[in-house]
Amino acid sequence: MKDKVKIIFFGTPEFAVPTLKALINAPFCEVQKVVTQKDKPVGRHHSKLVPCAVKRVAQEEGLPVIHETPPQSLPWQGGRYDLGMLVAYGEIIPKKIIDSFPLGILNLHPSLLPKYRGSSPIQAAILNQDKETGVTIMKLDDKMDHGPIIAQETINLNQTETAGDLQNKLAQTGADLLIKILPDYIAGKITPRAQNETKAISTKKLAKQDAKIDWNSTAHPPEPLIRAMNPWPGAWTTWRHKKLIIWSMDIDGTPKELQLEGKKKMPYSEFLKGHPGFSTHDCV
Template identity: 35%
Template sequence: MKIVFIGTPDYVVPILQLLHKKFRENNNSESGVVAVLTQTPKPSGRDKKISYSAVDTWAYTHKIPIYFNPLDIIKDNVKADVGVLASYGGLLPKDLITYFPKGILVIHPSLLPQFRWSSPVPAAIITNTNPTGVSIIKMDDKFDHGPVVTQFKEDVTKDDTYGSLRDRLFEKSAEVLVQMLPAYLSGKINPKAQDDSNASFANMIKKDDAFIPPKILSAALLGKISKTKWPIPFIKVKGAVYNLQPTTYNLSQFIRAMQPWPIAWTTVKIKGEEKKLKILSSTQVPLEPKSDDLQPGTYNLQLNLVQLEGKNPVTWEQFKQGYPKLKLV
């Protein structure tokens, strides 16, 4: 079996490692992962030092050919049975999609057609979609549209962040993939078309998408539900932008869905100046009813760790002590 692996970040390296371990025959470079396609190294940080992707680094260490231009794989006549793509971070030309005899298999962390596109994991947490899962599909010329080869489900835990759930989904998908590949390549699996009528979408997250309106946050800190509408622009369900009810539970989910990036944030007014405040972690705390507008069993949102722009992270209590006249704006 010959495979070209297509991916970039560190959390897909377990897939690459297992493919290499399972299908490299007697250390023969003509079997297993015969090449990788990853993003081009780019300057990073203040010193503009060249940064290599995790897949690039792993392939270099294991002396596997590395490609940055998809068409160079065709140009060099790389021989492989199938491509495997996981979080590549770019579009592939049609010529490469049809180049491999068994096509390109895409590992997508949702139960397609649910949450197509770039941000399915945070979308699952925000919308309380449980279980979520992973789909392995055969790529066609539309984004996350190809027929499903196999799927598996995975529960979302109460403590899951975007990062923890994403890492677990990709790690488990590695085992599913290596078990399924021989049957797929021998023609024993018939991929099934997705039901486009049930498709929902989770576009690439921007930093502004992580904003929590101050009125919503202020209410949640008191165990109340704000009447302010809270659209989540990167999620679309049934053709419309998803609106999140601003309950304490949903805010807690949202904050975890923004970890480790882009990090939930709001705005505060300090000495008359508006500042950005990152919310690094939070919990829900049971609140005894003290007025008619609080029902038994109500929770308030408790912020644990925050970071004011230009400052180091501190606890919420430390922050309030440092800025006693704090106002959410």
């Protein structure tokens, strides 16, 4: 490749960091700007602003950061940039922005599209006890996770992964896949293939109520729900009128790590010392 491909990176959370770092380190890429969400207020009075994971990496690398969300008119018109790369950005990109890149915008999504479009594909794979999942690199269009597929990679699931574990694995898998296929994509050697709309499955944005354990559910038994909701928001139940988060559970239904409202996480054995009469049969 004669000249480095000039890239604008769109991303926000930790999931996007491996891809950003991979592009920064790739000898055929030049990341020129990073577009990300604004710093979020944290703390009791929301008085402290904290940058997202992508912004922290961009600042460490000395890359310019743009905060326009959603982007409407960004200062890169005129063909000065070749390619956009989007990973968990959190905003819809207008078509006029997509069309301003000669090579379009590529999107890394943590599922085997068209299965599990939307914002909770990792949790869906765990909840449904799938045997495999993976990542998709697709060409962005103006619909949610709808664009033509550039490449995919499958990984096997062993039914022990938490959402956090799987997110980390898929983030690195996706970054590695992108660097592997990007030279051929840039050279026009990859023909994008349309997604099969008849197989499309959508996922929703998770809320804390989605993590409530239904002890009688056969569709979503407690153990996979607990893994799917770890680290956020934490699968929970009510015991003696208090919220109880169960962070992990053996396949036989025995809790391994719990956290009672207002208390710290603790192993099940320690929890029983303070609450000798505890049983999940008393949870609602």
